[in-house]
Amino acid sequence: MSRLFEQNHPYPGKLIIVEGIDGSGKSTQLQLLQKWLLDAHYRVFFTEWNSSALVNETIKHGKKKNLLTPTTFSILHATDFADRLAHLIIAPLKAGMIVCADRYIFTAFARDVVRGVHREWVRNIYGFAVKPDIALYFRVPIEISLKRILNGRIDLKFHEAGMDLGLSDDPKESYRIFQSKILEEYNAISSEYGLTVVDATQSIQKQQAIIREIVRQKLNAYKPAPFLQKKENIYVA
Amino acid sequence: MSLKKRHFYGFGLPYVETEDLSGKLIVVEGTDGVGRSTQIDDLKKWLEVKGFGVVTTGWTRSPLMGKAIDEAKSGHTLNVNTFSLLYAADFADRLEHEIIPALRSGFIVLADRYIYTAFARSAVRGANRHWIRKVFGFALNPDAVFYMRIGVEDLIPRVINSQTLQKRYWEELSGEGMDYWESGMDMRLGGDFYDSFVEYQKRILKEFDKMTKEFGFQTIDASKNFEEINRDLKQGILGILEDE
DSSP, X not given: OOOGGGSOOOOSSEEEEEEOOTTSSHHHHHHHHHHHHHHTTOOEEEEEOOOOHHHHHHHXXXXXXXXXXXXXXXXXXXXXXXXXXXXXXXXXXXXXXXXXXXXXHHHHHHHHHHHTOOHHHHHHHTTTOOOOSEEEEEEOOHHHHHHHHHHHOSSOOTTTTTGXXXXXXXXXXXXXXXXXXXXXXXHHHHHHTTOEEEETTSOHHHHHHHHHHHHHHHTTTOOOOHHHHOGGGOOOO | OOOOOOOBSSSOOTTOOOTTOOSEEEEEEOOTTSSHHHHHHHHHHHHHXXXXXXXXXXXXXXXXXXXXXXXHHHSSOOOHHHHHHHHHHHHHHHIIIIIHHHHHTTOEEEEESOHHHHHHHHHHTTOOXXXXXXXXXXXXXXXXXXXXXXXXXXXXXXXXXXXXXXIIIIISOXXXXXXXXXXXXXXXXXXXXXXXXXXXXXXXXXXXHHHHHHHTOEEEETTSOHHHHHHHHHHHHHHHHTTO
């Protein structure tokens, strides 16, 4: 099989991932979840869907020279992820830790398909990814996410608004169209991969209570390795 | 030239129209040092004399990815998936910006290496063979692949000769005679460059041999001399051009 993320991983650790469009509140929820896990003396390892300097520079260079295509854009992000996966996800999973990932491969599936690559192809290139033990999808209507995003800052970032796709000259309108398409993809992915849907229009506390219950049940059978249980080995991020 | 529909190897590039790619894509494959580039230079001239527009493309660094690959290679953190994907991005850049536009304008594209080189290199480094083929699913199927086949015993004297090694050692100031990557030194398959080269190339050749049937390579016996190989390649190319 060439899609590892469709079968359970062999590592002693647990992988918890959160997905959702910008402004869905997923990062806030993951932060709160971590506080709770740390308080319960679990060893937690946090990782984000951030690009390395290598890929960022290449993308910047590509944009300046107008070289980037949907395919190169997609492969570049997969390249970066392959590196992060090895160092920042598989290593802590092998050590038996709880890895909390803010965004995962489903972010690429949704975004890259909206940008024009083939749906199955992008799933295939991420075939080396590890299947999450818990995948939470924070579903929110587009108007609420837009309000949350604009609440925090004045301008939408160029890429975040999908301005490079020529959907609209108005950043807000472009964002609305772009994120709506991403939302559609996410909804499809959510049923395809059985992500746990969280209604992200609910209050922060309510959502947190729901996901803590989900995680509690999933961690029932999880036993941290003895060396992770030693008090002196627990560092708080 | 005819307008027969061109096919992608896998899921393709959904946003690229392939109806009007009227040129021919001819690939010359084979391992490091087998003499591909010299042959391609000659084939280009020969085709141009015949009146064909010719574009050559290599498996080198693309404008988008060149720097990133050099930087990544100079580090020591490359795992096989990262390595494979970097080359996939590099190839996608060349495919979309060089190969496809040239085919659209009716050129013959002579490709010095193609996706099969990536398949061989990734496989010997332990990547999943199915996965790497899916990654390159956006590639166009070539009109023909000429595989310059050579055994390691015939390859050694082409690589280990005074001209090549002296030049690399003294003039290019690379600090090495044999090439680090062509010797598979990232995997340290032997105690020194020579031993690693022999083992690495054996494994690469095995991968190429296995792909011959899978992809319908036309095998060219590259243990022969330049003129004989050249004649065989030209004969093969005429066969494709006469298909019209």
